[in-house]
Amino acid sequence: MSKTIYFITSNKGKALEAKTKFSALGINIVQKNLGYPEIQADSLEDVALFGVLNVQKRFNQPFFLEDAGLFIDGLNGFPGVYSAYVYRTIGYLGILKLLEGIDFNKRKARFKSVIAYSEDGKKPVFFIGECHGKISVKALGENGFGFDPIFIPEGEEKTFAQMETKEKNRFSHRGKSLEKLINFFDNL
Amino acid sequence: MSKTIYFITSNKGKALEAKTKFSALGINIVQKNLGYPEIQADSLEDVALFGVLNVQKRFNQPFFLEDAGLFIDGLNGFPGVYSAYVYRTIGYLGILKLLEGIDFNKRKARFKSVIAYSEDGKKPVFFIGECHGKISVKALGENGFGFDPIFIPEGEEKTFAQMETKEKNRFSHRGKSLEKLINFFDNL
Numbered sequence: 001m002s003k004t005i006y007f008i009t010s011n012k013g014k015a016l017e018a019k020t021k022f023s024a025l026g027i028n029i030v031q032k033n034l035g036y037p038e039i040q041a042d043s044l045e046d047v048a049l050f051g052v053l054n055v056q057k058r059f060n061q062p063f064f065l066e067d068a069g070l071f072i073d074g075l076n077g078f079p080g081v082y083s084a085y086v087y088r089t090i091g092y093l094g095i096l097k098l099l100e101g102i103d104f105n106k107r108k109a110r111f112k113s114v115i116a117y118s119e120d121g122k123k124p125v126f127f128i129g130e131c132h133g134k135i136s137v138k139a140l141g142e143n144g145f146g147f148d149p150i151f152i153p154e155g156e157e158k159t160f161a162q163m164e165t166k167e168k169n170r171f172s173h174r175g176k177s178l179e180k181l182i183n184f185f186d187n188l
Numbered sequence: 189m190s191k192t193i194y195f196i197t198s199n200k201g202k203a204l205e206a207k208t209k210f211s212a213l214g215i216n217i218v219q220k221n222l223g224y225p226e227i228q229a230d231s232l233e234d235v236a237l238f239g240v241l242n243v244q245k246r247f248n249q250p251f252f253l254e255d256a257g258l259f260i261d262g263l264n265g266f267p268g269v270y271s272a273y274v275y276r277t278i279g280y281l282g283i284l285k286l287l288e289g290i291d292f293n294k295r296k297a298r299f300k301s302v303i304a305y306s307e308d309g310k311k312p313v314f315f316i317g318e319c320h321g322k323i324s325v326k327a328l329g330e331n332g333f334g335f336d337p338i339f340i341p342e343g344e345e346k347t348f349a350q351m352e353t354k355e356k357n358r359f360s361h362r363g364k365s366l367e368k369l370i371n372f373f374d375n376l
Contacts, residue, residue, distance in 0.1 A: 037238060038228040040273065050225060078277035082270050085228065089266035090286060097286055098278060 003185075005117075006032040006063040008055055014066065014174065021178050027185060034059060040081075044069055045126060047081055048116035052124040064117040064124075064181065068174060070147050072135060073108040074099065083147070092139055092150045099135055107135040109151065113173040115181050127184065129176025144168060191373075193305075194220040194251040196243055202254065202362070209366050215373060222247060232257055232269055233314055236304035240312040252305040252312075252369065256362060258335050260323060261296040262287065271335070280327055280338045287323055295323040297339065301361040303369050315372065317364025332356060 005022075007015050007029050015031035022029045036051040044067045051065050069083040075098060079086035086094070099107055111131045116124040132154045139149040141161025148160035153171040160168050169175055193210075195203050195217050203219035210217045224239040232255045239253050257271040263286060267274035274282070287295055299319040304312040320342045327337040329349025336348035341359040348356050357363055 037225070040226040040228055040235075040270070042273075047228075075282070076277040078274070078282075080273075080277070082228070082273060085230075085270060086266070089264040089268070094263070094266075094286055097288070098282055100285065100288075 002026045002028050004028045004030055004061070006030050006059070006061050008032050008034050008036065008051075008059075008063050008065040010035070017174065018178055021175075021182060025182060025185060032059070032063065036065070038067070042077075042081065044081055044112060044114040045116075048114050048126070049124060052116045052118050056118060056121050060121075062117075062119040064115050066113060066115045066174065066177065068111065068113040070151070071110050071112060072099075074102060074106055087146055092147050095135065095147065095150060096137075096139065104134060104137060107137075109133060109135050111151065111173040113177040115177045117181060117184070125184065127177045127180035129173040129178070129180065131171045131173040131176070133171075190214045190216050192216045192218055192249070194218050194247070194249050196220050196222050196224065196239075196247075196251050196253040198223070205362065206366055209363075209370060213370055213373060220247070220251065224253070226255070229269060230265075232300060232302040233304075235269055236302050236314070237312060240304045240306050244306060244309050248309075250305075250307040252303050254301060254303045254362065254365065256299065256301040258339070259298050259300060260287070262290060262294055275334055280335050283323065283335065283338060284325075284327065292322060292325060295325075297321060297323050299339065299361040301365040303365045305369060305372070313372065315365045315368035317361040317366070317368065319359045319361040319364070321359075 005027055007018050009015055009031060010033045019029040034055060036054045038047050039050045041047050047067050048065060055063060069080045071077045071080050113129040115127040118124040134152050136150045136152050136159050141149050141159045143163060144161045151160050193215055195206050197203055197219060198221045207217040222243060224242045226235050227238045229235050235255050236253060243251060257268045259265045259268050301317040303315040306312040322340050324338045324340050324347050329337050329347045331351060332349045339348050340346065
């Protein structure tokens with residue numbers, strides 16, 4: 001019988017992305033919308049760890065959860081752990097305004113994804129995926145979501161929002177952390 | 189014997205402010221630096237409630253905790269619950285940049301303080317204090333801390349950072365929430 005791992009998330013898109021990636025390995029990913037508190041912390045790792053400890057109290061199966069954010073060097077890592085909130089309030093136009101007048105080569109940023117996997121109530125194992133790039137000078141493109149219209153991955157000239165999903169996924173931070181989780185199981 | 193109430197905070201200044209205000213009532217305020225997780229939430233009340241439920245598990249005496257933030261109307265409430273983080277990353281200069289070009293009378297904002305008081309493991313009682321005002325067009329003044337150099341309380345022309353502590357305290361959001369807590373005990 002194939003192994004089943006639960007992905008604790010309310011996001012169907014993320015669950016589907018993981019399901020697809022894991023299918024080749026014969027591992028069955030099942031979305032579980034349990035809900036868990038996200039704490040205010042300076043790192044995604046701390047947020048994920050707190051979430052895992054909370055879920056462990058209520059759930060005995062192998063599971064993982066994921067947290068992600070956009071970290072801009074010139075803004076001391078802002079919006080970071082609070083990317084979703086910042087997107088809902090000041091949006092990507094707010095980010096562009098904060099960087100106004102700053103030279104393109106000083107607009108370094110990275111998307112980061114942290115997966116925390118836990119089995120048998122043990123301390124979680126972390127898998128990190130990052131996508132380095134720059135914040136564009138103006139918003140471009142209609143695809144994707146969130147900060148995609150202002151993020152240009154390293155070595156490219158288009159924003160994420162100007163790319164098709166398949167092209168964007170080549171760079172995806174979440175894709176990378178999921179790959180690491182897959183390698184972890186593949187080597188067990 | 190006089191009643192003792194614990195203020196769960198790591199902030200000595202806040203503890204002293206509460207101690208002073210309560211002394212006339214014969215209530216003894218004792219600072220207790222227990223530490224508790226602050227969740228990511230859209231309201232200070234949700235953050236405080238989660239904190240209270242956490243502290244209740246470890247502490248059986250009457251206690252309160254406090255959370256505060258700056259809410260700017262034109263930025264959909266940003267930086268709000270995350271004011272401390274935003275201050276540490278983009279600072280008040282970031283806020284001024286976000287509001288650049290926006291007319292002074294459209295720069296409405298408020299400081300808000302939420303106190304959650306709990307006794308005997310019961311659901312907490314909330315006390316809210318607010319200070320309405322506007323975000324200045326430029327930073328002025330050297331006193332205070334945090335966003336004080338860019339906040340002008342309603343009916344005034346000076347920023348908090350241009351006022352002496354005593355003058356600023358007339359408007360203080362925390363002062364107001366503490367007054368409400370005092371009235372609560374005074375009427376018991």
